[in-house]
Amino acid sequence: MAKVPTRPRVVVIGAGFGGLQCAKELAGRPVDVLLLDRQNYHLFTPLLYQVASSLLNPSDIAMPVRAVIHGWANVRFRLADVTGVDLDARVVRTADGAEISWDWLVVAAGSRSNFFGLDSVERTAVGLKDLPDAIVIRNQVLSCFETAQWIDDVSARAPLTTFVVAGGGPTGVEYAGALSELLRLALRRDFPELDIGRSRVILVEAAERILGDFPPDLADYAAGELRRRGIEVRTGVAVTGADPSRVELSDGSAIEARTLVWAAGVLPEALAGALAAPRSAGGRIEVAPDLRIPGSERAFAIGDIAAVDQGGAVLPMIAPPAMQEGRHAAANILRAIAGEPMRPFRYRDKGLMATIGRNAGITVKGRVRLKGFLGWVAWLVIHLYYLIGFRNRMTVLFGWVWDYLRFDRPIRIIARGKRPPP
Amino acid sequence: MAKVPTRPRVVVIGAGFGGLQCAKELAGRPVDVLLLDRQNYHLFTPLLYQVASSLLNPSDIAMPVRAVIHGWANVRFRLADVTGVDLDARVVRTADGAEISWDWLVVAAGSRSNFFGLDSVERTAVGLKDLPDAIVIRNQVLSCFETAQWIDDVSARAPLTTFVVAGGGPTGVEYAGALSELLRLALRRDFPELDIGRSRVILVEAAERILGDFPPDLADYAAGELRRRGIEVRTGVAVTGADPSRVELSDGSAIEARTLVWAAGVLPEALAGALAAPRSAGGRIEVAPDLRIPGSERAFAIGDIAAVDQGGAVLPMIAPPAMQEGRHAAANILRAIAGEPMRPFRYRDKGLMATIGRNAGITVKGRVRLKGFLGWVAWLVIHLYYLIGFRNRMTVLFGWVWDYLRFDRPIRIIARGKRPPP
Numbered sequence: 001m002a003k004v005p006t007r008p009r010v011v012v013i014g015a016g017f018g019g020l021q022c023a024k025e026l027a028g029r030p031v032d033v034l035l036l037d038r039q040n041y042h043l044f045t046p047l048l049y050q051v052a053s054s055l056l057n058p059s060d061i062a063m064p065v066r067a068v069i070h071g072w073a074n075v076r077f078r079l080a081d082v083t084g085v086d087l088d089a090r091v092v093r094t095a096d097g098a099e100i101s102w103d104w105l106v107v108a109a110g111s112r113s114n115f116f117g118l119d120s121v122e123r124t125a126v127g128l129k130d131l132p133d134a135i136v137i138r139n140q141v142l143s144c145f146e147t148a149q150w151i152d153d154v155s156a157r158a159p160l161t162t163f164v165v166a167g168g169g170p171t172g173v174e175y176a177g178a179l180s181e182l183l184r185l186a187l188r189r190d191f192p193e194l195d196i197g198r199s200r201v202i203l204v205e206a207a208e209r210i211l212g213d214f215p216p217d218l219a220d221y222a223a224g225e226l227r228r229r230g231i232e233v234r235t236g237v238a239v240t241g242a243d244p245s246r247v248e249l250s251d252g253s254a255i256e257a258r259t260l261v262w263a264a265g266v267l268p269e270a271l272a273g274a275l276a277a278p279r280s281a282g283g284r285i286e287v288a289p290d291l292r293i294p295g296s297e298r299a300f301a302i303g304d305i306a307a308v309d310q311g312g313a314v315l316p317m318i319a320p321p322a323m324q325e326g327r328h329a330a331a332n333i334l335r336a337i338a339g340e341p342m343r344p345f346r347y348r349d350k351g352l353m354a355t356i357g358r359n360a361g362i363t364v365k366g367r368v369r370l371k372g373f374l375g376w377v378a379w380l381v382i383h384l385y386y387l388i389g390f391r392n393r394m395t396v397l398f399g400w401v402w403d404y405l406r407f408d409r410p411i412r413i414i415a416r417g418k419r420p421p422p
Numbered sequence: 423m424a425k426v427p428t429r430p431r432v433v434v435i436g437a438g439f440g441g442l443q444c445a446k447e448l449a450g451r452p453v454d455v456l457l458l459d460r461q462n463y464h465l466f467t468p469l470l471y472q473v474a475s476s477l478l479n480p481s482d483i484a485m486p487v488r489a490v491i492h493g494w495a496n497v498r499f500r501l502a503d504v505t506g507v508d509l510d511a512r513v514v515r516t517a518d519g520a521e522i523s524w525d526w527l528v529v530a531a532g533s534r535s536n537f538f539g540l541d542s543v544e545r546t547a548v549g550l551k552d553l554p555d556a557i558v559i560r561n562q563v564l565s566c567f568e569t570a571q572w573i574d575d576v577s578a579r580a581p582l583t584t585f586v587v588a589g590g591g592p593t594g595v596e597y598a599g600a601l602s603e604l605l606r607l608a609l610r611r612d613f614p615e616l617d618i619g620r621s622r623v624i625l626v627e628a629a630e631r632i633l634g635d636f637p638p639d640l641a642d643y644a645a646g647e648l649r650r651r652g653i654e655v656r657t658g659v660a661v662t663g664a665d666p667s668r669v670e671l672s673d674g675s676a677i678e679a680r681t682l683v684w685a686a687g688v689l690p691e692a693l694a695g696a697l698a699a700p701r702s703a704g705g706r707i708e709v710a711p712d713l714r715i716p717g718s719e720r721a722f723a724i725g726d727i728a729a730v731d732q733g734g735a736v737l738p739m740i741a742p743p744a745m746q747e748g749r750h751a752a753a754n755i756l757r758a759i760a761g762e763p764m765r766p767f768r769y770r771d772k773g774l775m776a777t778i779g780r781n782a783g784i785t786v787k788g789r790v791r792l793k794g795f796l797g798w799v800a801w802l803v804i805h806l807y808y809l810i811g812f813r814n815r816m817t818v819l820f821g822w823v824w825d826y827l828r829f830d831r832p833i834r835i836i837a838r839g840k841r842p843p844p
Binding site: 039040041057058059062064066067070076078079098131132135142143146147149150189190191193391394395398402408410411412413414415 | 461462463479480481484486488489492498500501520553554557564565568569571572611612613615813816817820824830832833834835836837
């Protein structure tokens with residue numbers, strides 16, 4: 001006996017920051033929510049670089065979606081890879097052939113690494129966008145050192161202990177800082193015969209300075225801290241090509257390096273192109289002030305996949321706008337159901353933060369600017385606060401305290417799969 | 423300028439329980455030790471089933487070898503897959519083409535899953551022997567439930583929520599018990615729409631009773647506890663074939679099941695066959711009473727790969743004999759270097775233990791026999807004691823306490839790789 005749905009069905013594509021906040025806002029309200037994601041976990045991406053640098057376990061930042069939605073009685077989850085959306089027929093199509101109908105839709109499918117059409121880079125580099133990326137990077141860095149130890153020829157060894165990080169935004173800065181600490185604190189002890197001082201971490205940024213979204217004085221401080229920690233910061237130069245032995249730069253030079261970590265940018269998930277909707281220059285779905293997709297009465301787009309204009313500027317592809325948009329889309333759906341008019345979205349600036357490593361961070365929010373130890377503590381507190389789940393907070397906090405006191409990076413395992421996933 | 427070795431070089435193949443104890447015993451002594459393993463971590467296999475059942479993180483039971491050997495100044499590690507040993511030329515060959523010479527050799531390469539020549543089983547089943555195995559099982563069980571939730575046809579859904587565990591030794595019993603708890607405690611909440619009571623865990627053992635190495639009364643208690651927890655225990659019947667939809671049994675019946683976990687036995691690593699050495703019926707290297715490989719003056723075999731006879735019976739393939747043999751082989755090498763005669767190995771029985779789950783375990787050592795809550799506590803204490811590393815002990819203890827108090831299995835992430843390892 002099939003159940004007849006008596007309440008409007010809201011389908012949310014994506015259990016990232018935007019989709020999850022949207023579902024949370026709809027919990028306990030007079031709708032049936034179906035949350036779709038192709039992973040069974042919500043990923044706390046701001047700490048992904050700590051998995052990639054052997055500090056945290058994958059599960060510390062990957063919360064099972066079903067554990068998050070416990071207690072949200074009207075929210076269900078389905079593991080599904082959404083391949084298409086029909087805005088007129090109100091149907092979502094998945095890779096395994098299912099057709100899921102909706103009364104209201106929230107597209108929150110997120111973003112992926114942007115390789116800017118550089119095929120050789122896409123083949124060679126490792127992104128830093130999802131959990132498999134982070135595990136691949138961790139395996140790769142550790143494997144390079146294992147191989148390097150047994151190569152006597154210094155010039156043959158150098159590429160294995162040279163690491164290029166492309167992209168001087170917060171992700172690139174944070175990973176470069178964390179990688180440098182992994183090398184100097186932990187791998188120096190693991191590989192006493194290798195001269196870790198000869199290993200190189202090179203941060204490459206195409207713009208004239210790193211951390212372009214931050215005030216210049218904070219960015220300058222960060223660049224200085226990176227250099228003080230031995231990281232080579234090269235600005236005004238872009239990566240133009242790569243193969244497993246070298247990275248080519250726009251100034252015609254090349255760096256002999258086995259490893260290229262790609263944090264140079266993101267672009268919206270391919271699903272953006274599968275919708276009959278106008279898109280911005282960056283490929284994001286252009287939305288109306290109430291976050292609806294133009295031409296559709298009942299479909300919203302939020303987060304990285306949506307281009308949300310605020311006073312002439314499009315909001316950046318980071319978590320705070322996605323979370324606020326998720327709550328706003330939910331509220332607008334509830335307003336419409338209640339017969340009220342929808343409201344336009346207004347972003348409340350949550351500021352920006354980045355950490356360079358131990359005792360060094362930068363935070364800017366309105367007129368408040370913190371750097372150094374205070375900026376670092378602010379970073380720790382905010383990230384711990386936003387991390388979902390008491391247990392994850394405890395294990396991450398334990399990991400950080402351990403790491404800080406012991407100068408350790410404990411998760412130094414090369415976890416290779418031996419067979420394709422089932 | 424090549425260094426001239428002035429001290430005898432001991433090569434130890436394998437950083438499992440035997441190899442690691444051997445290297446530890448040689449630390450600080452007048453030898454140079456090279457420890458080889460194809461993984462960069464020592465795996466605490468007795469807790470592998472807890473990774474496979476979403477309780478522990480892989481890194482909780484995988485200690486980086488380099489972290490273990492910190493401070494053992496004369497012990498080095500090399501990540502290498504050993505493919506051959508020449509006992510006359512005193513050379514070890516690795517998969518990447520290296521030839522490593524030795525003055526003394528300890529072969530401690532361990533064992534792998536034994537599928538008894540059943541090709542269809544080997545293709546279908548997942549072993550429970552190494553870390554990738556455990557992660558594959560975790561992914562598989564969680565994926566089956568994700569798929570099952572969206573299948574309305576009860577008969578089509580049943581194979582996805584039916585799990586066959588082959589092998590009634592401690593590994594099979596412990597995994598079956600832990601899987602049953604994962605289903606009843608955590609997945610029941612995650613999948614409220616699925617009737618978890620319909621899911622089945624079936625433990626299949628070819629012998630007439632499970633836990634054949636234990637006294638009958640303890641084994642009977644364990645079988646009763648398993649049944650009380652809803653696990654179907656089928657003895658006197660063997661798995662004879664499998665495909666992704668069913669498991670065939672020796673009594674001509676079949677079980678409709680998508681998942682077959684294989685804990686029915688192990689056999690020595692293939693390296694055993696690559697040595698010019700006599701082998702036992704089970705394929706293990708037959709060794710002399712002093713643990714040397716017959717015909718070789720300076721090569722030892724220990725642990726699962728060696729058949730060590732004690733009073734007419736060959737020691738089982740478990741950790742305690744491997745650890746004692748590792749220490750003994752090291753001591754005999756040191757005796758020989760000092761000009762003293764080698765001594766024959768004598769095994770000191772460390773007893774046997776197994777746990778069925780929450781509050782239920784069995785322990786036997788000499789005349790001491792514990793079952794129920796006391797047997798379970800003894801199991802916990804001993805396993806925590808033998809786990810290497812203060813941090814791992816803390817995180818595992820934290821995990822156990824969390825799990826016990828919250829009835830949780832927190833590591834419920836399906837960690838799929840998206841590209842082949844580099």
